Amino acid sequence: MPASAEAPVPAGPKVEAAQLDVVFGRGAAAVHAVRDVSFQVAQGETFGLVGESGSGKSTVLRALSGLNPDWTGRLEVDGRALGPKRGKAFFKQVQMVFQDPYGSIHPRHTVDRVLSEPADIHGLPDVEGRMLRTLAEVGLGPEFRFRYPHQLSGGQRQRVAIARCLMLEPEILLLDEPTSALDVSVQAEILNLLKRLKAEHALTFILVSHDLAVIAHMCERLAVMNNGRIVEELSVDQLRRHETRQAYSRQLLRASEGYDRDAAREQITYD
Amino acid sequence: MAASDLQAENGGGLRAWLTTETPASRLQARTVQAYLVWLAFARNPLGLVGLGIVLALILVALFAPLLANHDPFAQDLAARLQPPGSPGHWFGTDELGRDIYSRIVHGAWITLKIVGLVALTAPLAGLIVGTVSGYFGGWVDIVLMRFTDVFLAFPRLILALAFVAALEPGIESAILAIALTSWPPYARIARAETLTIRNSDYINAVRLLGASRLRIIVGHVAPLCLSSVVIRVTLDMAGIILTAAGLGFLGLGAQPPTPEWGAMISAGRKFLLDQWWVATMPGLAIFIVSLGFNLLGDGLRDALDPRSAG
Numbered sequence: 159m160p161a162s163a164e165a166p167v168p169a170g171p172k173v174e175a176a177q178l179d180v181v182f183g184r185g186a187a188a189v190h191a192v193r194d195v196s197f198q199v200a201q202g203e204t205f206g207l208v209g210e211s212g213s214g215k216s217t218v219l220r221a222l223s224g225l226n227p228d229w230t231g232r233l234e235v236d237g238r239a240l241g242p243k244r245g246k247a248f249f250k251q252v253q254m255v256f257q258d259p260y261g262s263i264h265p266r267h268t269v270d271r272v273l274s275e276p277a278d279i280h281g282l283p284d285v286e287g288r289m290l291r292t293l294a295e296v297g298l299g300p301e302f303r304f305r306y307p308h309q310l311s312g313g314q315r316q317r318v319a320i321a322r323c324l325m326l327e328p329e330i331l332l333l334d335e336p337t338s339a340l341d342v343s344v345q346a347e348i349l350n351l352l353k354r355l356k357a358e359h360a361l362t363f364i365l366v367s368h369d370l371a372v373i374a375h376m377c378e379r380l381a382v383m384n385n386g387r388i389v390e391e392l393s394v395d396q397l398r399r400h401e402t403r404q405a406y407s408r409q410l411l412r413a414s415e416g417y418d419r420d421a422a423r424e425q426i427t428y429d
Numbered sequence: 430m431a432a433s434d435l436q437a438e439n440g441g442g443l444r445a446w447l448t449t450e451t452p453a454s455r456l457q458a459r460t461v462q463a464y465l466v467w468l469a470f471a472r473n474p475l476g477l478v479g480l481g482i483v484l485a486l487i488l489v490a491l492f493a494p495l496l497a498n499h500d501p502f503a504q505d506l507a508a509r510l511q512p513p514g515s516p517g518h519w520f521g522t523d524e525l526g527r528d529i530y531s532r533i534v535h536g537a538w539i540t541l542k543i544v545g546l547v548a549l550t551a552p553l554a555g556l557i558v559g560t561v562s563g564y565f566g567g568w569v570d571i572v573l574m575r576f577t578d579v580f581l582a583f584p585r586l587i588l589a590l591a592f593v594a595a596l597e598p599g600i601e602s603a604i605l606a607i608a609l610t611s612w613p614p615y616a617r618i619a620r621a622e623t624l625t626i627r628n629s630d631y632i633n634a635v636r637l638l639g640a641s642r643l644r645i646i647v648g649h650v651a652p653l654c655l656s657s658v659v660i661r662v663t664l665d666m667a668g669i670i671l672t673a674a675g676l677g678f679l680g681l682g683a684q685p686p687t688p689e690w691g692a693m694i695s696a697g698r699k700f701l702l703d704q705w706w707v708a709t710m711p712g713l714a715i716f717i718v719s720l721g722f723n724l725l726g727d728g729l730r731d732a733l734d735p736r737s738a739g
Contacts, residue, residue, distance in 0.1 A: 225633055249639035262630035266652050268458045275648075276638045304452035306462070322634065 170237045171198035172362045173205075173222070173330060178231035180217050180386075191217045192229070193386040204356065204363040206373040206380030210410070214386040215366045216257075219332050222364070223254045235330065250280060253323035254332040258339045259315035263307045269293075269318055270303050276325040288325060295358075296321045296351060313344035317351070324355065331356075333365045337372060349375060370414040374398060382407045384428050469732040476728015482721025490537040499528035501535040501688045510704045521706040523697065529710045532688035536711065539689045540718060543604050543673045544666055550608045552662050555615025560646050560654060562616065563623025574620070580613040585668075586675055593681040600689065603682040607672050611665065615658050622654040656733040663726030667719035674715050690715050 180192035192214040199205040207215040221229040227242035234240065235252065256262035263272055273292065277285040290300055296317040307315055316336065323331060336352065337345040349372065356363055367373050373380050374397055382389045382404070390404045402408050406428045412421050448465075452458040470476055489496060498517065505526035513521040520529040562573040580588070592606035626632060627650070635649055674691025676682030683689030685696070690711040697708030 223637055225637065244639075246639040249637055254634075254637050256630045256634060258630060262634050264631045264635075264649055267649075268452075268455065270455060270458070275635065275640070279638050279640050279644065301451045304454060304458040305450070306458070309450060319634070322638070326638070 171234075172201040172203070172236065173199040173364065174232070174234040174237075175218065175222065176232040176234075178218065178221060178229060178233065180214070180221055180226065180229045182228075191386055192221070195231075195383075195386075195388050197381055197388065197391065199362060199364060201362055202356075202360055203379065204365055204377045206377035207364065207366045207383055208368065208370060208373050208380055208410070209383035210368060213383040215383045216334055218383075219254070219334050219364065219366050223252065223332050224248065225254075246280060250326050251328055252330045252332065253326060253328040254334065255316070255319055255323060255336045257335040259312050259319055260307075260339065262319050263315055263322075265307055268304050268306055269298075269310075272318060272322055273325055276322060280326060282325075292321045292324050295324065295355065311344075312340050313347060316340060316344075316348055320348075320351070320355070324359075327359070328361070330362045330364070333363055335367050335369075336365075338367065338369065345372070352376070370397070370411065382410060389428075466732050470728050473728045473731055475724045476731070479721045479724025479726070479728055482717060483725050486537055486541060486718050486721065489534055490541040493534045493538055497528075497531035497534045499531040501527065501532045502686050503527065510700065510707070512704075513706050513710070520710045521704075523693070523707045524700060529693075529706065532693060533690065533711055533714050536688040536690045536693065536714070539600060539683060539687065540670060540673070543600070543607070544669055544722075546604045547608045547611060547669050548662050548666065551612040552615045552658050554608075555612040555617075556619045556651060556654060556658055558612070559616040559619025559621075560623050560650050563620040564627050564642065564646050564650055566627075570620075573616070577613045577616050580610065581617075583610070585610045586672060589672060589676060590679070590681060593676060598681045598684060600683045600687065603673055603676045606676070607669055611669065614665075615661060618657050618661055619651075619654040622657055623650050626650060626653055660726060660730040660733060663722055663729055666722035666726070670715060670719050670722070
């Protein structure tokens with residue numbers, strides 16, 4: 159197994175967030191979506207951010223990706239601080255997979271156009287060869303090349319969205335609930351595809367999900383978020399052994415095991 | 430329906446190529462999409478009638494010298510104000526003895542020129558203003574939209590009259606005036622469409638690829654605004670023809686002896702009670718062509734509009 163962890167790694171973390179705050183709106187209408195979030199992700203690691211809806215996990219990802227420029231604190235990739243606006247070099251290094259594959263591909267563009275766009279923007283050579291290789295890597299044959307999104311299933315679309323990221327040969331993939339819009343059998347295929355790609359390309363993943371099973375399958379470490387804060391950081395082994403120190407994490411774990419009348423009665427809102 | 434029968438008679442080859450789920454080239458992928466739009470359009474008989482009228486207008490305009498049986502400018506005072514059906518004059522003659530049929534046939538080219546030039550310039554200007562305004566937002570949006578509001582606040586014909594009066598009466602001024610007064614609705618439509626898609630994930634995804642704003646607007650936003658603008662253009666064609674005819678009627682558009690339909694009605698109105706055909710024949714031409722464009726627009730809306738497609 160070409161484990162990327164053994165590769166010569168720079169001493170520092172691949173991705174680091176420190177004292178990250180995101181506030182939407184101003185004055186009385188201000189929503190403090192992310193409060194004082196700090197974490198580090200090592201090269202080749204898969205780091206999970208887990209929490210219920212509105213916990214701020216996707217907002218962290220959007221700030222990191224450059225989609226949301228209104229944040230304060232410190233974000234670093236390879237030890238270099240990131241500004242609110244990112245250049246092409248950043249986008250070549252960091253790519254993002256969106257939650258809804260039905261909304262993340264332009265409805266009037268063929269797969270061919272979707273995949274050649276990143277190569278055109280960055281002036282990469284051999285667009286066609288690169289495209290066919292990338293399509294094969296995500297498990298789509300050349301017959302998919304000239305199809306429109308409406309001719310593809312949800313899983314196939316997500317494969318195309320992943321291929322679009324891979325066209326730039328990034329080092330870091332930000333995954334925003336990449337499987338939550340797909341049905342269960344397809345979810346497993348996409349997760350295994352991501353695992354294989356990570357091993358083959360020595361990628362670093364930051365995975366946002368509300369699904370603890372997905373996190374447990376994919377991640378080495380995870381952070382539990384609630385109400386804009388990181389409640390606690392766990393290793394996946396601690397998660398599996400239910401070794402949580404915080405009451406909120408325990409409640410989240412219990413909730414993930416399915417509906418239970420006693421658990422529902424004991425449910426506490428942590429604000 | 431007729432078209433698909435024709436394809437079937439030609440054998441499965443072409444039809445299979447046009448309806449394949451797995452196109453083999455960019456060209457084929459585009460052709461298949463266009464063919465699907467055509468199939469949707471061809472289900473609407475009124476739309477086909479509209480298309481037929483518009484195609485007929487184009488053919489008449491192109492082959493006017495062959496179709497006309499008289500010189501549109503040749504005067505024959507001995508045969509003035511002949512009724513329709515007189516020997517050699519199917520639609521009769523006007524007050525100077527000119528053959529009305531030949532003048533209408535030659536006037537088709539003028540109508541087509543006005544419609545064509547306005548249809549190329551105004552929607553393009555509106556599309557640029559609207560997509561830039563909607564995508565950039567902020568003060569760019571405010572400035573561009575207030576500018577658009579100023580144009581929208583004037584009645585179209587009045588503004589066109591002012592433009593033509595400021596320039597000089599003539600067909601080019603009329604085209605310019607109509608183009609200058611008809612872009613604001615397109616800008617509004619394009620802006621509204623842009624606002625609904627600017628924060629969608631597929632636009633965010635291209636943003637994260639490092640695409641420039643120009644690339645995003647031209648390659649990703651504008652194509653999605655195009656179908657609603659095209660539909661609006663075909664529905665506006667009738668209005669454009671009527672405005673041009675109105676300018677001609679008021680003596681500010683095409684100048685005599687140009688056989689422009691509006692100017693012909695204007696000249697014929699003096700004889701309306703006794704020699705009705707002088708004004709009625711060009712009026713019928715305007716009516717039929719306007720109807721044709723409206724039917725075509727309705728058909729296109731049904732075929733292109735994602736909302737009505739369900």
